Amino acid sequence: MRYDADHKDQTRKRVLKAAARAIRADGPFKVGVAQVMSEVGLTHGGFYAHFASKDDLVAAGVDQMFEDGRRRLERTSADLPPKAGLAAYIDAYLSPLHRDSRSYGCPLPYLAADAPRLPQAARGSFAQGVAAMSARLAERLAAIGRVDPATDAQSLLAEMVGALALARADPDPARSDAILAASRAALKARFNLETQS
Numbered sequence: 601m602r603y604d605a606d607h608k609d610q611t612r613k614r615v616l617k618a619a620a621r622a623i624r625a626d627g628p629f630k631v632g633v634a635q636v637m638s639e640v641g642l643t644h645g646g647f648y649a650h651f652a653s654k655d656d657l658v659a660a661g662v663d664q665m666f667e668d669g670r671r672r673l674e675r676t677s678a679d680l681p682p683k684a685g686l687a688a689y690i691d692a693y694l695s696p697l698h699r700d701s702r703s704y705g706c707p708l709p710y711l712a713a714d715a716p717r718l719p720q721a722a723r724g725s726f727a728q729g730v731a732a733m734s735a736r737l738a739e740r741l742a743a744i745g746r747v748d749p750a751t752d753a754q755s756l757l758a759e760m761v762g763a764l765a766l767a768r769a770d771p772d773p774a775r776s777d778a779i780l781a782a783s784r785a786a787l788k789a790r791f792n793l794e795t796q797s
Contacts, residue, residue: 612650614640619661620668624702624710628658628718659721665707666729672704673736682743687793689740693760694780694787699767708733708757709765733757744791756791759783 618639622631633654634644651657676692677685692698698705707729711718715726734753741749741756763783770776788794 608649611640611642615642615647615650615657616660616664619657620664620707621703623658623661623665624704624707628662628711628714628722631658631661633657655719655721658719659725662707662711662718662722662725662729665710666725666732668704669706669729669733670736673733677740682740683793686737686740686744686791687788690756690760690784690787690793694763694767694784696777696780699764699776699780706733706761706764708761709768712761712765730757741791746791752791756787759787 615636618636619631622636622639631654633647636657637644637647647657651660672692673689676689680688693706707726711726715723718726734750734757737756738749738753741752746752760783763779767776767779770779785794
C-alpha cells in the first residue's frame with residue numbers, strides 16, 4: 601500500500617516522539633529500534649523508510665527533544681513582557697514538576713553526561729540544540745537590556761541545568777526543593793527579576 605507524503609511525515613513525527621521518550625527513559629545507548637517502532641504500532645522493517653540507521657534515529661530523537669523544549673519555552677513565556685517571561689521560564693524550569701518528570705523536559709540534564717560518547721550525528725544534534733536554546737535565552741536577556749546577553753545566556757543555562765540535575769539526584773525531598781528554590785532566587789536576583797513572579 602502506498603501512502604502520501606503527509607502520512608509518511610506524520611508517521612516519522614510519531615516515531616520521533618517515541619524515540620525521545622525512549623532516550624529520556626533509558627538513555628541514548630539503550631534505545632531499541634524494535635521497541636520504538638512497536639510503540640507506534642509499526643514493524644521493525646518499516647524503520648528504514650524513515651531512518652538510515654539507529655544512530656540516525658538517536659540524532660533525530662535528540663533534535664525532537666530540543667524541539668519539544670523550544671515549544672515549552674514559548675508556551676511558558678508567551679504573551680508576557682520580557683522580564684515576566686524570563687522569570688516564568690526560570691520558575692518552570694526549576695520547578696518540582698520539571699524535576700519530577702521523566703517523560704518530558706529539557707534534554708540537557710538527561711544527555712549532558714552522555715554527549716561526549718554519542719555518535720557524531722547525535723553529538724552534532726546535541727550541540728545545535730544547546731546553541732539554539734542559549735540563543736533563545738540570549739534574545740530574552742537582550743530584551744531586558746543585558747549588556748552581554750550571549751554570555752549571560754550561557755551562564756543562566758548552565759546554572760539551571762546544573763541545579764535541576766542536582767535536585768534530581770538528591771534523594772531527600774527537602775534538600776532537593778531547597779536546591780531549586782535557591783537557584784531560582786539567585787538567578788532572579790542576578791537578572792533583576794525578583795518582582796516578576
